[in-house]
Amino acid sequence: MTWLGVFSQLLEIVAALLLAPLLSGWINQWRAWLQNRSAPGLLQPYRMLHKLFNKESVIAEHASPLFRGAPYIVFGCMALASAIIPTLSTDLPLSPAADAIALVGLFALARVFISLAAMDVGTSFGTLGARREMLIGFLAEPALLMVLFSASLISKSTSLTTIVETLAHRDLGIHPSLALAGVAFTMVSLAENARVPVDNPATHLELTMIHEALILEYSGRHLALLEWAASLKLFAYSCIGLALFFPWGVAEAEAPLALLLAMPALILKLAIGGAMLALLETLSAKMRIFRVPEYLATAFLLAVIGMLVHILLAA
Amino acid sequence: MITRWLPAAAQWLQIDWVLLVVGAWLLIGVAGVLALRRLTLVARVLFPLGGAFGLALAGIALSAALSSPEVAVLPIGLPGLPFHFRLDSLSAFFLIVIGSVSAGVSAFAAGYFRKGEGTPPGLLAFEYHLFLASMALVVVADDAYAFMVMWETMALSSFFLVTANHRIVEIQRAGYLYLLIAHIGAISILLCFGVLQANTGDYTFANMRAQQLSPFWASLAFLLALVGFGAKAGILPLHVWLPEAHPAAPSPVSALMSGVMLKTAIYGVLRVFFDLLDTPLWWWGLLLLVVGLATALFGVVFAAVQVDMKRLLAYSSIENIGLLFAAIGLAVLFSAYGMQPMAALALTAVLYHVAGHAFFKSLLFVGTGAVLHATGERNLGKLGGLIRTMPWVAWAMLVGVLASAGLPPLAGFVSEWLLLQSFLFSPALPSAFLNMLIPVVAALIALIAALAGYTMVKFFGIIFLGQPREEKLALARDASGWERIGMAWLVCGCVLLGLFPVQFIALIDPVTRSLIGAGMADTVAAGGWLLVPVAIERASYGPAIFLLGVAASFALAFVLVRTLYHGRLRRAAPWDCGYPWQNARMQDTAEGFGQPIRQIFEPFFRMERELPTPFDTEPRYRVSVGDHFWHWLYLPLARAVERLASAIGLLQQGRIAVYLLYSFATLIAVLVVVKQ
Numbered sequence: 001m002t003w004l005g006v007f008s009q010l011l012e013i014v015a016a017l018l019l020a021p022l023l024s025g026w027i028n029q030w031r032a033w034l035q036n037r038s039a040p041g042l043l044q045p046y047r048m049l050h051k052l053f054n055k056e057s058v059i060a061e062h063a064s065p066l067f068r069g070a071p072y073i074v075f076g077c078m079a080l081a082s083a084i085i086p087t088l089s090t091d092l093p094l095s096p097a098a099d100a101i102a103l104v105g106l107f108a109l110a111r112v113f114i115s116l117a118a119m120d121v122g123t124s125f126g127t128l129g130a131r132r133e134m135l136i137g138f139l140a141e142p143a144l145l146m147v148l149f150s151a152s153l154i155s156k157s158t159s160l161t162t163i164v165e166t167l168a169h170r171d172l173g174i175h176p177s178l179a180l181a182g183v184a185f186t187m188v189s190l191a192e193n194a195r196v197p198v199d200n201p202a203t204h205l206e207l208t209m210i211h212e213a214l215i216l217e218y219s220g221r222h223l224a225l226l227e228w229a230a231s232l233k234l235f236a237y238s239c240i241g242l243a244l245f246f247p248w249g250v251a252e253a254e255a256p257l258a259l260l261l262a263m264p265a266l267i268l269k270l271a272i273g274g275a276m277l278a279l280l281e282t283l284s285a286k287m288r289i290f291r292v293p294e295y296l297a298t299a300f301l302l303a304v305i306g307m308l309v310h311i312l313l314a315a
Numbered sequence: 316m317i318t319r320w321l322p323a324a325a326q327w328l329q330i331d332w333v334l335l336v337v338g339a340w341l342l343i344g345v346a347g348v349l350a351l352r353r354l355t356l357v358a359r360v361l362f363p364l365g366g367a368f369g370l371a372l373a374g375i376a377l378s379a380a381l382s383s384p385e386v387a388v389l390p391i392g393l394p395g396l397p398f399h400f401r402l403d404s405l406s407a408f409f410l411i412v413i414g415s416v417s418a419g420v421s422a423f424a425a426g427y428f429r430k431g432e433g434t435p436p437g438l439l440a441f442e443y444h445l446f447l448a449s450m451a452l453v454v455v456a457d458d459a460y461a462f463m464v465m466w467e468t469m470a471l472s473s474f475f476l477v478t479a480n481h482r483i484v485e486i487q488r489a490g491y492l493y494l495l496i497a498h499i500g501a502i503s504i505l506l507c508f509g510v511l512q513a514n515t516g517d518y519t520f521a522n523m524r525a526q527q528l529s530p531f532w533a534s535l536a537f538l539l540a541l542v543g544f545g546a547k548a549g550i551l552p553l554h555v556w557l558p559e560a561h562p563a564a565p566s567p568v569s570a571l572m573s574g575v576m577l578k579t580a581i582y583g584v585l586r587v588f589f590d591l592l593d594t595p596l597w598w599w600g601l602l603l604l605v606v607g608l609a610t611a612l613f614g615v616v617f618a619a620v621q622v623d624m625k626r627l628l629a630y631s632s633i634e635n636i637g638l639l640f641a642a643i644g645l646a647v648l649f650s651a652y653g654m655q656p657m658a659a660l661a662l663t664a665v666l667y668h669v670a671g672h673a674f675f676k677s678l679l680f681v682g683t684g685a686v687l688h689a690t691g692e693r694n695l696g697k698l699g700g701l702i703r704t705m706p707w708v709a710w711a712m713l714v715g716v717l718a719s720a721g722l723p724p725l726a727g728f729v730s731e732w733l734l735l736q737s738f739l740f741s742p743a744l745p746s747a748f749l750n751m752l753i754p755v756v757a758a759l760i761a762l763i764a765a766l767a768g769y770t771m772v773k774f775f776g777i778i779f780l781g782q783p784r785e786e787k788l789a790l791a792r793d794a795s796g797w798e799r800i801g802m803a804w805l806v807c808g809c810v811l812l813g814l815f816p817v818q819f820i821a822l823i824d825p826v827t828r829s830l831i832g833a834g835m836a837d838t839v840a841a842g843g844w845l846l847v848p849v850a851i852e853r854a855s856y857g858p859a860i861f862l863l864g865v866a867a868s869f870a871l872a873f874v875l876v877r878t879l880y881h882g883r884l885r886r887a888a889p890w891d892c893g894y895p896w897q898n899a900r901m902q903d904t905a906e907g908f909g910q911p912i913r914q915i916f917e918p919f920f921r922m923e924r925e926l927p928t929p930f931d932t933e934p935r936y937r938v939s940v941g942d943h944f945w946h947w948l949y950l951p952l953a954r955a956v957e958r959l960a961s962a963i964g965l966l967q968q969g970r971i972a973v974y975l976l977y978s979f980a981t982l983i984a985v986l987v988v989v990k991q
Contacts, residue, residue: 053876056883060890062782064702066713076868083864096845097860098723101732105723106861108768112722115772119902122700122781123891127903130776134769135911141768142761145735149757152739158854204892217890220883221876293915300758307754 008089008251008259015263016082020235021045021228023274030278045231049224057220060121070117071218071225077110078232087239088262089251090161099158100148103240104141107192110229111137118214129213132289136191136198136210139296143188146303150181151244153310160243168247176313180306182245186280187299189237191292194230196281198292208286235270238277242269329379330387330402333410333455336372340365340448347440357436358425363797365444366421372451373414380407380822386457392464399519401457404825405590408666409454409582411822415808416574416673417447423681423801424567426794427688433480439565446472446571453579459508459518466504466579470497470547473576476568477560489559496556500546504583507539511591523591533592537599540587541606548580548636551610552944557633558617562625562693566684569625573632574677578669581639585665588647589830597651601749603644608759611637615766616916619773620909620940623693624683627774628676631719634767635672638760639665642734646831649737652745655833657737660848663835664733666823667816671718671726674808678715679774681805682708685798686778689791695774695905700783704791709779711802718809720771721764724858724865725813729846731764732856736848766912773908782899814858816846906938913940921946 025045032039041047059067084098098106115130115137152158154175155166191198194211203209215226243250249265251258287295343361350356379385384403392398402410424443428436449468456462474497478490512518513526528536542553549557561569588595614633621627642665649658683693685708692698702709718725738757744750783789794802812819817839824836839847845857876882891897913920921941927934966977 053880056881056885058885058887058890061886061888062700062703063886064780066702066780072869072872073865075872076865079868079872080861080864094860094864096851096855097857097864099854099856101735102723102728102856102861105721105728105732108720108765109717109722109865112717112720112768112772116776116780119772119776119780120702121889121891122899122902123889123897124894124901124903125891127776127781127908130772131903131908131911134772138762138765138769141765142758145761146754146758149739149754157852158736158739159852162852216892219890221880225872225876293911300762304754304758307758308751311750311754 005091013083020231024231027274034282052224055220067120070113071222073113074110075225075229078229081236085239086164095161121217125213132210140188143300147181147185150306164243164247177306177310184299184303193234197284328385330385332375337448340444344441344444347437351437354436362425366418369414369418376407376410398461399457400455406454412673419801419804420570426797442475457520477564486563489563493556493560500543503543510536544580544583558629561629570677570680574673595647595651600644600648607637607641611763619770619912622905659827659833661737662827668730675715675718678805682712685794695777698778699781702779705793714806716771716775720768724862726809729816781902
């Protein structure tokens with residue numbers, strides 16, 4: 001563990017916490033532009049968080065301590081997730097504590113807690129949201145794991161830093177397995193982050209909402225933490241995507257200069273990725289909830305086929 | 316022989332101490348029979364005493380795990396056929412699990428058993444401690460005779476425990492089914508030992524180890540062992556007794572059966588496959604993998620649609636047993652190709668899961684016992700909101716639920732992680748066909764783990780969260796002191812196993828070394844606090860750091876929000892999109908929560924639906940989920956047996972003349988045969 005490592009670790013956590021709402025704001029802006037609406041300012045998510053933190057929190061009379069603790073746990077999980085994904089540097093002291101499998105476990109932990117919290121108050125929408133969230137989760141989680149395994153098979157490692165280092169140093173060329181994994185990953189991340197074909201982040205339409213139904217009973221600082229955690233999750237997923245499929249420009253150990261370059265590279269990649277996400281969301285229509293299992297099963301199968309292709313072609 | 320037992324205690328071997336603990340358990344049982352109906356004595360003295368001996372057993376086994384094997388011969392049983400016992404690292408590992416888990420369950424049982432629930436408490440204490448003693452002796456038995464006697468004692472004592480409430484018809488039926496399948500399994504195990512001794516007439520395990528069987532006989536022994544131990548473990552299609560018997564038993568007994576007794580079957584499998592048989596064949600591993608995964612998927616899908624909380628847990632046990640068999644299959648596969656380090660990794664995952672599952676499943680079962688006593692309900696659809704009236708049970712169960720869902724940083728995740736690692740390193744297998752199978756298998760395991768999460772959210776959410784679905788739930792009382800102690804102990808087990816894998820693998824290492832000649836302790840120890848199965852750049856996992864990371868972010872967020880902003884809080888009516896007339900019946904029921912699974916996995920179930928017509932004045936919706944195996948395999952079999960029996964019954968006329976005629980005909984027939 002070097003001082004540079006500790007520094008890049010701290011830099012990465014701070015960057016994730018600060019950039020995550022910005023990424024959400026950027027995507028919302030693009031969505032508005034693409035849909036011919038006038039866009040909110042780029043800093044709108046920060047204003048939103050500030051407003052919510054200032055408000056008093058109103059919770060149901062019979063809410064249990066689990067309900068009050070869950071936002072902090074979800075936030076903690078997402079913060080740790082963004083700390084172990086190598087976005088700026090691969091020299092991270094926290095990274096050995098959790099590899100790709102533990103990362104998926106971390107997302108699952110957050111999902112279980114938010115679903116339990118949604119069931120705690122015992123309203124019809126809360127349980128509905130919890131059931132749908134777990135339904136999406138049980139298909140999306142293995143699909144994400146298979147995507148990460150495709151990359152693991154190429155780099156012969158489940159350690160995220162090793163995966164990024166190996167993928168960054170390979171010859172430029174298309175791995176068929178990674179191409180399939182990339183499609184699967186895009187589908188999964190749309191579902192996991194409550195984006196359009198599966199869920200709509202802007203909706204409160206009662207029959208279709210998933211993520212919004214989960215956090216319906218929250219307000220004030222608890223809601224702010226959950227919103228922040230949601231944008232952190234989107235940030236973390238984007239970073240996994242970049243780390244797996246566009247791993248160039250990430251600093252490695254003993255390279256302080258590269259760390260300076262890594263930040264603009266990351267922001268550039270995220271800006272392009274965010275605009276693409278907004279485009280994808282604008283071009284697709286929301287699915288009925290009954291179709292979601294088929295959609296996710298497709299993603300799951302694509303990821304498995306990706307692994308099979310890797311073993312068949314050794315590529 | 317007597318002189319063996321006389322010398323000063325300092326010279327006793329560890330196995331003598333183990334036998335002493337077993338003897339103490341039997342004495343406690345006898346004391347229970349003498350104090351048949353004195354509940355306070357039985358509950359407050361005998362059960363805690365049994366728990367203390369459980370701890371002692373775990374302690375003795377802990378020191379035995381790291382020392383060399385010891386043997387003992389007891390001159391009980393038939394003349395010239397003594398019981399052989401042997402305490403090696405594998406036995407010691409299972410003794411640790413039996414001792415430490417039963418300590419928690421016994422402490423819980425001290426506060427659990429009440430008057431008027433079928434069998435008198437003293438008799439229950441006898442059966443309970445006999446059950447414990449027989450399980451401990453099964454894993455130290457060193458000849459087929461002692462093994463079978465203990466195995467049958469275990470089956471019989473647990474049968475009487477299952478049928479504690481023997482006046483209820485369903486419980487009688489469940490007990491009968493359990494006994495029937497246990498005996499099919501026992502016959503198969505007996506035949507397996509018959510094959511293993513290879514016509515030498517010597518039934519000690521030492522002799523079986525020395526025999527070199529031809530591939531045909533070895534495979535036959537493998538298949539017999541798979542059926543025999545599989546019947547006890549509940550693999551497909553021999554699983555049907557499990558969801559009937561486990562819910563029927565009193566909760567501490569379900570906890571022992573699910574958490575510990577199923578593991579004796581895993582012990583038997585490991586003993587036969589890796590110790591008594593010499594080199595495994597590759598297709599054994601493949602068969603185990605397929606059977607294990609089918610069992611696991613079946614178990615978890617059925618668990619997700621259950622509406623009875625103990626049945627749900629029983630199906631979840633089937634799932635875990637399936638995962639264990641799949642992991643054993645992988646270890647066999649690696650070992651068949653001579654890849655010992657990989658086999659050690661898979662086997663470590665097996666043993667870790669054995670311990671982890673023992674703790675969390677026992678915790679969940681005793682928790683359902685506390686809920687059952689507080690509310691009188693087993694049906695999920697009539698529970699809800701118990702976290703407010705039973706906070707102790709709820710928070711302890713939350714730990715068990717998270718461990719069972721395979722979430723970091725608890726016990727279930729470590730074994731799942733090790734298992735997935737061993738799959739990821741498998742592409743080095745020399746067969747192309749097997750290589751292609753591995754990603755599919757890994758995908759299935761990931762799917763099963765994720766479905767377990769779904770099931771556990773349903774289980775916990777419907778029982779403990781939300782609004783109470785019945786009025787009487789407001790009167791539910793939290794667990795008593797002894798029950799809390801028992802649950803706290805089991806919680807500690809789940810947490811410690813999750814946080815300190817490196818230290819625990821040091822105990823597993825001698826087992827894998829003795830079974831397949833390779834261990835993981837050296838590579839793991841090199842990583843310090845990190846769990847490193849092969850090399851740090853390939854994979855690592857540090858649960859303690861992981862927990863610290865989440866906890867630190869939690870604390871930091873909490874403090875920062877409080878200092879930078881405020882901590883104001885107001886309680887109000889729930890919002891629910893502004894709908895004011897909501898009530899407890901508008902929450903998801905257990906059926907509702909399982910509905911997506913029922914829809915997606917429809918071919919798995921045999922569903923019968925009754926839908927109301929629009930004109931019903933009192934509309935009722937009924938759906939029952941059945942098991943294809945029961946309908947297509949067991950019922951036809953039962954009918955065929957019955958038909959055969961009644962055909963044979965025609966011979967039994969009940970008139971003496973007819974029987975004389977039979978004798979006469981037989982005599983003539985024999986004479987004819989002899990004459991030629």
